[in-house]
Amino acid sequence: MTINNDKIKELYKEGVVPLGNIFDQDLLGRIFDIKNQLFKEFPFGQDDSLNKKIDNKFQRPGSYMIWDIIERNSIFKKILENKIINETATKVLGKNFTVASFYIRRTPKVDDTLDTHIDYQGGLSFSILLDKIGKDEGETFFYKKSHKYPPPPFTDTKSPIFKKEIIYTTGNLGDTFFWFPDCWHGRNINKKDADTTILMCHMGNVNHPSKDSTGRKVYYSQKIDADENITPNKYLKKLFKFCGNSPNNIFAHFLYCLIYFKFNKITNIAIKQRLIFTRIKFGNKEVDNFSLFSYLKLLKFSNVVRISIKNLIKIIIGKKATALVRKAIN
Ligand SMILES: O=C(O)CCC(=O)C(=O)O
Numbered sequence: 153m154t155i156n157n158d159k160i161k162e163l164y165k166e167g168v169v170p171l172g173n174i175f176d177q178d179l180l181g182r183i184f185d186i187k188n189q190l191f192k193e194f195p196f197g198q199d200d201s202l203n204k205k206i207d208n209k210f211q212r213p214g215s216y217m218i219w220d221i222i223e224r225n226s227i228f229k230k231i232l233e234n235k236i237i238n239e240t241a242t243k244v245l246g247k248n249f250t251v252a253s254f255y256i257r258r259t260p261k262v263d264d265t266l267d268t269h270i271d272y273q274g275g276l277s278f279s280i281l282l283d284k285i286g287k288d289e290g291e292t293f294f295y296k297k298s299h300k301y302p303p304p305p306f307t308d309t310k311s312p313i314f315k316k317e318i319i320y321t322t323g324n325l326g327d328t329f330f331w332f333p334d335c336w337h338g339r340n341i342n343k344k345d346a347d348t349t350i351l352m353c354h355m356g357n358v359n360h361p362s363k364d365s366t367g368r369k370v371y372y373s374q375k376i377d378a379d380e381n382i383t384p385n386k387y388l389k390k391l392f393k394f395c396g397n398s399p400n401n402i403f404a405h406f407l408y409c410l411i412y413f414k415f416n417k418i419t420n421i422a423i424k425q426r427l428i429f430t431r432i433k434f435g436n437k438e439v440d441n442f443s444l445f446s447y448l449k450l451l452k453f454s455n456v457v458r459i460s461i462k463n464l465i466k467i468i469i470g471k472k473a474t475a476l477v478r479k480a481i482n
């Protein structure tokens with residue numbers, strides 16, 4: 153099996169693409185059993201120090217996570233060895249891409265959702281269903297084409313040009329979704345009595361840090377050759393590092409989009425040098441197109457001002473004082 157170019161095109165166009173099941177049934181059956189054993193051992197998952205959680209309080213909204221699944225059972229390595237996964241990641245991120253997070257998340261019956269958000273730009277993620285999951289059963293949702301929108305807090309979702317085309321990670325065991333972490337996403341409620349589980353993986357190019365969401369260093373990447381011997385331009389490197397992870401800073405986010413989508417000469421150098429937060433382009437004008445007009449038109453000006461003032465105050469008075477002020481107000 154190899155990845156079809158139409159699927160890659162869809163990923164770049166929509167920010168998310170469902171691939172269906174890409175694993176063999178025998179492997180899936182074994183993974184399903186091991187996942188059940190692991191959650192028997194860790195019914196409430198692990199905290200960020202990887203300790204077994206003993207109370208049912210959520211470490212992330214509505215989620216019990218097991219972070220070190222690969223270290224616990226090497227069967228999970230088979231997922232990272234899958235040909236389609238490797239081909240897709242190599243096409244999007246280049247050789248020697250980095251696997252940063254690789255974990256399972258279980259969601260019990262819960263009324264809360266995980267709010268719509270974006271993570272870092274220029275990366276690639278995938279999710280694999282480890283249970284049959286229906287609508288409102290703890291599935292992840294994605295807003296199509298939203299990797300070219302401003303981040304959710306700054307967007308006017310009532311604007312006539314805002315498209316609310318949602319795709320849900322519903323389906324059967326083994327169904328796989330590739331998605332861009334800068335595409336709007338969140339998690340739905342689970343109204344079923346049974347828990348549902350999904351495996352998630354976040355990746356970046358060779359210069360992405362191999363740290364997972366708990367902050368620990370992981371060694372999951374399969375580097376084909378150790379060093380690509382490219383000397384980065386230090387100013388460009390700083391620039392992409394500064395603006396490539398900006399879910400809460402509209403100016404940095406806009407700057408990233410402007411450079412990445414519009415300044416092709418600079419971006420081509422950045423991609424060649426595998427600078428952090430740079431995805432290889434699809435290579436087709438229609439797919440790689442970005443409308444500055446739509447981006448700006450989607451901005452909710454009052455939110456831009458309010459959040460920017462808040463951020464400015466945070467910088468001026470410092471994080472600690474901000475936390476104190478927040479506590480005093482609540
Ligand atoms: O738990 C989910 O469905 C989504 C988690 C998420 O937002 C992420 O891993 O970036």
Ligand SMILES: [Fe+2]
Pocket residue numbers: 269270271337
């Ligand atoms: Fe996320």
